[in-house]
Amino acid sequence: MSSSRKGATLVAEDGVEKAVLGFARQALKKGAFDAVLIPCRVPAGDSFAYHLVGNEAALEGASPLPPIMPVQGARVISSITRRGKGRRKIAAIVRPCEARAAIELAKLGQVNLENITIITMDCPGVMPLSDYFEDAGKGDKVFDDAARKWNTEPMRPVCKICDNLSSTGGEDLHIAKMGTKSGNILLIPRSTKGEDALSKTGLSIEEDVTDWEASVNKLTEQRKQKRGQSNDALRSDIEGIERLTQAFSACINCHNCMRVCPICYCRQCHFDSDKMKFSFEDYLARAEARGGLKIPTDTLLFHIGRMLHMSLSCVSCGMCEDACPTAIPVAQIFTLVGDRNREAFDYMPGRSVDEPLPLTTFEREEFEEVEQSHAEVLAKQES
Amino acid sequence: MTKVLTIDKSTPDGLKELLRFLLDNGKVKGVLTLRRTGEDGAVSYSLITDSAGVEAAVPLFPLMPVNLAKQLSLLTLQEAATEPIAVVLRPCELRAFIELVKRTQANVENILFISSTCPGVYPLKMAAEGDIEQHLPQYWKAVAQAQLVPDVRLACQACEYFVPYTADITVSLLGSMRVDRETTLFLNNERAELIVNGMSGKLSEEEADGAIIEQIRTKRKAEKDKLSDEVELNNLGIAELTETFSRCIGCRNCSKVCPACYCHMCFFETEAAGHPPLFYETQLDKTGCVNMLSDTTFYHLVRLFHVGASCTGCGQCGDVCPANIPLWAISLKVGGAVQKAFDYVPGKSIEEGLPITTFAPEEFAGVV
Secondary structure, eight states, X not given: OOSOSEEEEEEOTTOHHHHHHHHHXXXXXXXXXXXXXXXXXXXXXXXXXXXXXXXXXXXXXXXXXXXXXXXXXXXXXXXXXXXXXXXXXXXXEOOHHHHXXXXXXHHTTSOOOTTEEEEEEOXXXXXXXXXXXXXXXXXXXXXXXXXXXXXXXXXXXXXXXXXXXXXXXXXSEEEEOTTOOTTEEEEEEOSHHHHHHHHHHTXXXXXXXXXXXXXXXXXXXXXXXXXXXXHHHHHHHHOSXXXXXXXXXXXXXXXXXXXXXXXXXXXXXXXXXXXXXXOHHHHHHHHHHHTEEEESOOHHHHHHHHHHHHTTTOOOOOHHHHHOTTOOOHHHHHHHHHHHHHHHHTOOTTSOTTSOOGGGOOOTTTTHXXXXXHHHHHHHHHO | OEEEEEESSOHHHHHHHHHHHHHHTTSOSEEEEEEEOXXXXXXXXXXXXXXXXXXXXXXXXXXXXXXXXXXXXXXXSSSOOSSOEEEEOOHHHHHHHHHHHHTTSOOOTTEEEEEEOOXXXXXXXXXXXXXXXXXXXXXXXXXXXXXXXXXXXXHHHTOSOOXXXXXXXXXXXXXXXXXXXXXXXXEOSHHHHHHTTTOSSEEEEEOOOHHHHHHHHHHHHHHHHHHHHHTTOTTOOHHHHHHHHTTOOSOOHHHHHOSSOOOSSOGGGSGGGSOOHHHHHHHHHHHSEEETTTTHHHHHHHHHHHHGGGOOOOOHHHHHOTTOOOHHHHHHHHHHHHHHHTTOOTTSOSSSOXXXXXOOTTTTTTTO
């Protein structure tokens, strides 16, 4: 998975966050970047927002690894670069799932990565927004404690089963913490952009990364198992149209899952458009056909439609679930379905910007088993 | 004096009987009311056309999954109801619907409105946690005794408009001592009297108990003042507003569930609200640090500006906010101030023009 087997050592005696900020400061000073995109604590102190920081002093209030993800970073990168690459070199310090979503958005033409250097970190997960907002002060402590021990207990349900918590290859530079010598972190370049950033900052790339890789592989294996178990357990709850309907029965059709999703980029969703507004007679006819019609209508259709559109690119960040007012386990359901779909296409979202989206490629010989069964169904109908 | 129909059944059952009667006798083609739709007890609105389907209805279940005004607007946006339907909804939903009619987003024709003196609804979060059932005995006890119901939405605790204005039929709930044995339906107009004609029950003429209503209103007002103090709404200057909204994640869900926010595409989601890279570069040069969630306070102020006059205080915005911002309180405060200045109660009357569509040469001399 690595393009480089070596990294640059950074002393992190005062913690990872301080060390990362030190690196960012130095990189700005040396002109490796013109600005850093990084989460900063908001004035009220109880949340975080991505800021584009151009001067070293303003980095003071930044938190590279905040306890929550109020906005998915890929959306922020998209809002800066959707209309073009810009003239400034920006380092985006984001979580691995945010980096992967940004790479997916680049493939979808919603992000321009030319002047963006993506920097990721070994990720302990993030807490659900509602848990954190109940008491931010307490949340900070709970998160710090859990993050130090790689304990996912207080984190988002999908963070607990995340098997892409470290470098996934698509980023330019990865900050490694796991398995490194005590008090140190490693900056591992994953692209020439990453190498350039390190050399401009004056860091030499000579530290061996084997220990880190071993630690990551070990934890990833554990998580893969957990993910499989979690998916299996959920499958029995949602498989089949009746159970799926049940799983989404509390949906109020607010579409907030879609609005916070980094992959759902449509400016106007089909389900919010006039196409989904019908005449009174239509609604009444649908109600009469079954004796009753749930209002709002078409909620399950919306979720299935969304699944069809974005599940191949879904990075299981968990934003959807956090933003759902009725606590539907949206992210867990999408993770289960997405895993299956991605396996079929041997696709991993965000692994590489050069790996094409499955739906943009076509092979004559693929998925014969699907064609076959469809042909059989047709033959049966005709006979 | 108002005609009153009394049915010898608990109020939820009596109301269901009315709905069945309306369907069975062809008085309406459908009833739109809350119904249990999930095996797990999930409750949602449903357009029921078969009277057998009324069995699963829970018309007075204390939950507002969606503000029905918004859904009813969708149903009647393209054309008025071509067949008569009956709708059971909360007073704030009814008022919001009337506002949408004034804004030409809905059509009032062919709809029989059944509302109630409203005790309030529980937060969506409570439904998501499956805790409403266990609250129900306490709820109905408080209703019968005309007490404030604990744990309902804060917006409901602070609501003074719990008596519907334009309902055809008002179900008496608050202070109805016999709510577990009896159904009292106020038939507010001739149409209501006609439509229940033939239904078994006792007809009489009564006046709603003004003293009880006043007593509840006084309690709710006190609660509103108390809650205002708690969320420190008395000094909402720009600094406090910025701080309050700094937790906003920009999801805009408050506008999506708001019955007064009817724009098909919000300005803040248009291409015009986005920026080219040059914008950020210029900001960066000027200040050295750009908040990428910068337009949140601006968004909320514009929203308040647009919907303040029509806000009926339903509390849906606050309930869906992933950041727990007390949006309902801010809307109530700002909306309340606008409504007071224009002497306007949203949804009180369908004839009364929206404040910004009316102009009086002599008004607001102090401002001009």
